[in-house]
Amino acid sequence: MQKIEKRNSDQMIYDAKIPIRLAYTNNVDVPNVISLWFMKIDDKIYCATQKSAKIISYLKKNPVCGFEIAADKPPYKGVRGNGSAKIIDDMGKNILQLLMKKYLGEKESGLSKFLKNNSHNEVAIEITPKNLFYYDYSSRMKDVS
Known part of the structure; x- marks a missing residue:
């Protein structure tokens, strides 16, 4: 993939208002996936969730994760x-x-008020990507809507 294509993909993907699908393993090593809001800052991906969310204890036990943004x-x-x-x-x-x-x-919305009222219990999830694979099937899907 050419550098320009990667840059365009990078911009589109990280600016899109879509969730990241974060894969992790639970306490008995069963794979799970959760969708979270995300943002990219420098070369890291950040999410936020409640401190009491089960994913927090799972990632503390095993920080290896997979993800997809699409x-x-x-x-x-x-x-x-x-x-x-x-x-x-x-x-x-x-x-x-x-x-x-x-x-x-x-x-201001009902959701934003709810999130602000509970923000004191939020923690950040910082994902440091090790391997990235960009894909764009636009050329082979021209006639698909």
Whole structure:
């Protein structure tokens, strides 16, 4: 893949208001997937969730994770990869605020009020990608809608 194509894919993928699908293993090593809001800052991917969410204990036990960021409608394009996750307790509220701005905008809503009221219990998930694979099937799906 040419560098320009990667850059365009990178921009589209990370700016899109779609969730990341984060794969992890639970306490008995069974694979699971969760969808979370995300954002890219420098070369890392950040999500936020409640401190009490089960995924937090699972990632603390085993930080190895897989992920995919892709739309559900054709033409299919996105990025998938793997890496390691780190839980950062004191960044949760700030990451949540950035995610709310990305996904909800500036408009006050019932959801934004709910999230703000519970933001004191948020933690950040910092994903450091190890391997990335960009894909874009636009050329082979020109006539698919």
